[in-house]
Amino acid sequence: MRRAIELSLNGAYTTPPNPDVGCVVLDADGAIVGEGWHERRGGPHAEVNALAQAGERARGGTAVVTLEPCDHTGRTGPCTQALIAAGVARVVVAVADPNPLAAGGAATLRTHGVDVELGVLEDEATVANARWLAPFRTHRPFVVWKFAATLDGRSAAADGTSRWITGDEARADVHRLRAAVDAVVVGSGTVLADDPQLTARVDTDGSLLTPRPADAVPMGTAPAGASDPQVAGRRDPERSQIAAAATTAPAATATPATGATQTSATGATPTAEATSATSTSVTSATGATAATPASAIAATGATPTAATAAIPTAAATAMTAMGATPTAAATPVSPTTATAAIPTAAATATTAMGATAATTATAATTGGGAAGEQPLRVVVDSAGRTPATARVRDGAAPTWVATVGEVGAGPDGRVDLPRLLARLYDDGHRYVLLEGGPTLAGAFWRAGLIDRVVGYVAPALLGAGPAALADAGVGTIADAIRLDITEVKTFGPDLRITATPREHRKA
Ligand SMILES: NC(=O)C1=CN([C@@H]2O[C@H](COP(=O)(O)OP(=O)(O)OC[C@H]3O[C@@H](n4cnc5c(N)ncnc54)[C@H](OP(=O)(O)O)[C@@H]3O)[C@@H](O)[C@H]2O)C=CC1
């Protein structure tokens, strides 16, 4: 089982949103004859991969698997049937499947005369697959807090500069991590200070990474359209109301005090904003090419006029401060205008990412880098201060500016974080990357909402500047948040330390 757990971790960046599962097949004499793990959604499950390697030697043998074999026809056929067909006599399982849609595998196997043992190394396997298992219990996404810091714990220099603390290799790893999650969350402070893109990309040329290559041709593929119960959120953008709202540019109706959602703007000029708001979002949300704007709109069902948004006062102020004319953004957009503007807006968004429009159009056509495959960008922004020109609004990925009006206020009057996560969970997001900054991370810690820490530490010293973590509710050394380090790895000159909080804290 320990080997199966080890195998299950091979897909850390590619397996989400599916569970990390590993399998070892032993022949009738107890010799290992097959090993496998579940690499990606739509691809063969761990058992199928291990059985394929074992071939006839599996007959009369044992399959050791970290998660109860599925009993469901989703994108791939049920593993129970694969195990039965292979003639396996015994199946040893670590963790029962908590997913009601796929559970029941042990019972089915037993019905077919297979000896099943459940609960072997259950705790270890639960930790290894916590990213997938925990949300069934907590009803919120699994939250990984990532930060980059110097050896003396600074996450920016005294003058606010922070590009870059860590080197190319570590940052490439961050992009792989972004590609694996459902949403990347930052506070308004980070957006105002850094104007980050927060996309998963290949940093060297700025192009969008293909987070999840088109589904591999699996063994035992389910009929087209079969649902996969393990999949939610951005992998099926049509299921995400947040992503849909973010990408079809609805009218923003609320005032900033109650928090308007301003999900649609791009880095265009204000006049172009309402126009490009719809067009970039529609283009990226559907993965349609910039050259087919009409079909792009039709495909999303978006109403171009919906892009006409009443610009909230705070946003208007922000825009004015940036030299924009906010009233121009509220000008109604005719369908014709919106349609005609799509290629331009796509080009604008693309230019902001340092790529050519042609590159983006190609990527969108092939599905690689389409916004629907990108994690949802979430800005936790109590009063909607995210500027219209912020890069998170560039249309390269769906963006949700989560305001107090949208989510509700916590005791401090800021965005209520448990409710924010509940909204994301209800929308199908199970795996969230909290990318800062220090203030928001502190608030997440105070609320006991962090499940894993991934810290990139650079061998550099700053001596001044913001710490990686602000007030986390620790007033005395006895209350220090203690972590267990689960992995230390080097990326070029930098260290990546992965750790888990020892106990779940809540202030
Ligand atoms: N090296 C690294 O890994 C990183 C470094 N940084 C650096 O950090 C600095 C920015 O830090 P900071 O200003 O702390 O940015 P944050 O991203 O932590 O944003 C903080 C803001 O989030 C908003 N917010 C909304 N709801 C909440 C809530 N419930 N609890 C707490 N905050 C909430 C608040 O503003 P409001 O209520 O008005 O919305 C708050 O001021 C920059 O210098 C940046 O370069 C940032 C990220 C990562």
Ligand SMILES: Nc1c(N[C@@H]2O[C@H](COP(=O)(O)O)[C@@H](O)[C@H]2O)[nH]c(=O)[nH]c1=O
């Ligand atoms: N400075 C710093 C990081 N900073 C984080 O990356 C964000 C910028 O993302 P993007 O605009 O998409 O490249 C920034 O706002 C902050 O959250 N990350 C790192 O891995 N290493 C670094 O040295």
